[in-house]
Amino acid sequence: MEINFIPWNVNPEIANIMGISLRYYGILFAGGIFLSIFVLKSIFKNENIPLDKLDTLIIYGVLGIFVGARLGHCLFYEPSYYLSHPWEIILPISFVPDGGIKFIGYQGLASHGGALGLIIALFFYSRATTQSMINTVDLIAVVAALSGAFIRIANLMNSEIIGSPTTKPWGFIFERVDNVPRHPAQLYEAICYFLIFAVMIRLYKTKRAKLRNGFLFGLLLVLIFTARFIIxxxxxxxxGFEDSMTLNMGQLLSLPYILIGLAFMVYGLIKTKRDKQRDELLITQD
Structure with missing residues (x-):
């Protein structure tokens, strides 16, 4: 039986305007963040949190995600190259042999680093606004997977983070890489993230009173990084150095997040239960 695989040869660049490359990746990366902010705005209103706090959160959050994701890729995956080309960590340019400068964009963002960068940024946000950090991470957890899904679709448009060879009929032939049918791993991950977002928003709407104190944040970490580990x-x-590893770098970096997520879930359940018992006791005493 002949299997018709899916050819994929999308040009990552939409247009080049005066030497500036307009790419699907940038549009989808930004679009995912903006859509997440739109949903988060409704959540802030529901929580009766002033929207000026959201404006501050956006600044801290976007910077934390980008800086963390960039440093995560450079230091976890290609440390030798970027330590010898440190300007490329910060600047989207490369110096060519004839003495010129080439715009190359930010080629490499690691989700593990982005997650860590966001957590660090939220610590400083909490200090600057006196907002509860653990409550803030719970609220961001509701929408975080949405941005992740858009980023994985962006990876698909770039024909990057490709899957291993497959004979399944839904295999993609990434013609910009080779002619081998491969798992569309980017789509697998994007679909998982959309489903995780649906679960998180549903739980927030129906179980918010019971799921507090870091539980939603912990659940997000467990779901996101379990999916990442499996995919x-x-x-x-x-x-190249991952070829000799039983578990690759992405899997090894996922394990601590899963364990931390489980710890937050347990803490959240215990803390919420104790808070409820305390409140009931105060009511009884009154």
Whole structure:
């Protein structure tokens, strides 16, 4: 039986305007963040949090995600290259042999680093606004997977983070890479993230009173990084040194997040239960 695979040869660049490249990746990356902010605005209103706090959160959050994701890729996956080309960590340019400068964009963002960068940024946001950090991470957890889904679609448009070879009829042939049918791992991950977002928004709307004190944040970490751990089995390794590893770098970096997520879930349940008992006791005493 002949299997018709899906050819994929999308040009990552939409247009080039005066030497500035307009790419699907940038549009989808920004679009995912803006859509998440739109949903988060409704959540802030529901929580009776002033919207000026959201404006501050956006600044801290976007910077934390981008800086963390960029540093995560450079230091986790290609440290030797970027330590010898440190300007490329910060600047989207490369110096060519003839003495000129080439715009290359930010080629490499790691989700693990982005998650860590966001957490660090939220610590400083909490200090600057006196907002509860643990409550803030719970609210961001509701929408975070939405941005992740858009980023994985952006990876698909770039024909990057490709899957391992497959004979399944839904295999993609990433013609910009080779002619081998491969798992569309980017789509697998994007679909998982959309489903996780649906679960998180549903839980927030129906169980918010019971799921507080870091539970939603912990649940997000467990769901996101469990999905990431599993899907890594269907991906090609991103860098050569991973070929000799039983678990690749993405999987190893996912394990601490899963454990931290479980700890937050347990803490959230215990703390919420104790708070409820305390409130009931105060009512009884009154």
């Amino acid at each position: 890594e089995f269907f991906k090609e390794n991103q860098v």
